[in-house]
Amino acid sequence: MEDTRRPVAPEQVLWSVPESERAGRPLLVLLHGHGMDERMGTELHDQLPSELVLAAIRGPIPVGSGYGWYPLNASLGLNQIDSSARAVLDWVRVQDHPSVGILGFSQGSSIALQCMRVAPDQFDYGVVLSGFAVPTAVAGDAALAERRPPVFSGRGDADPLIPLPLVTMTDSWLAKHTTLTRQVYAGLGHNVSAAEIADLAAFLRDQVSLAG
Template identity: 45%
Template sequence: MPFPTPDLRIDRDAVLWSASERDRAGRPLLVLLHGYASDEADLFGISAYLPLEPVIASVRAPIPEGQGFAWFSRYTNMPGDPLAANADAAAAAVLDWLDEQPQTPTGLLGFSQGGAMALQLLRRAPERFDYAVQLSGFVVHGEQDGDAHLAASKMPVFWGRGTLDEVISSDAVDRTTAWLPDHSALDARIYEGMGHNISSAELADVSAFIRSGLRR
């Protein structure tokens, strides 16, 4: 018997912002999506290494799990291969939250599960976003309504991963390797000796990628 699709919601009070509401006006937005069993404070720590122009909003995943929170549960999903309906439910929660924010150029940056979420959000609502950064993540199985739009528009996507990452399975990496070139203007980087984490060299590349996107 399949598990029911969860009805998820972003905790508005848990969002960490890099600027006050008054100082956000007229600036682009960068949404941070943390990894499994982590929280909004984790990725927010890289804000100092990213361009200053975008307002950064680090959101908390909606499912309490482990020592933190998850976008989709490991108890009802295979690692690296979640049910599309569960990833869709988490993406819908983020999109509902985004509906409450001022319309502005918006980018996504996600790590691990959050990287999968960044791509899922692009696929669910490609017209809402301008670029995505996917770090040590993967693309979810299945087709989405926005896939054709992405294939035609070739939105900029940065995909970074390490040669020593033992968390994301080879099947998930192979699936993502096959999908991304056909659905994005892909900037793919592989970092020698890096595990399932983010290195200083990768952060420098991410910052340059975001900066180039802001100039477009």
């Protein structure tokens, strides 16, 4: 499988705090959806546990006025998904934090989960918002199922973008491979609600507390 990864450049990363305030604090990596950019989710910083440092990474592929992690057309190959995940992993591995979580929205969630599947011991927990897992086996799946890291999965029951069979498959996969906290929000489309943010904050507080 061809490795087409593009290293994450410093200008692709938007931090929630300056470098002088990051040492010794838990890290949460944010991966945006298709056609979005690294500004996604950073406005939530004040609603999440204050101990967390957020690092939002911009995807490598220009998509309209935003970016993506892989194309959504006939040119898509599994190697593109894997390469984007490995580029994120390369970046994460050189960071120095007492704990690391990874959060993805929509397409970004497939990359977040792919990162956890490729490197089962790298992340303390994961978050999937309006998202999905790539429906192919990954070599690290068995090790991830053995470890079963905590994962929060939230989505709306009125989401028109993620096909129901993919939602069903993802829910089943998460239940088998992670310690899953799953929430479905009535009437919510392909976005995030105040109730979901509150549930996410509670989940993150638990993870920060466990990290000590």
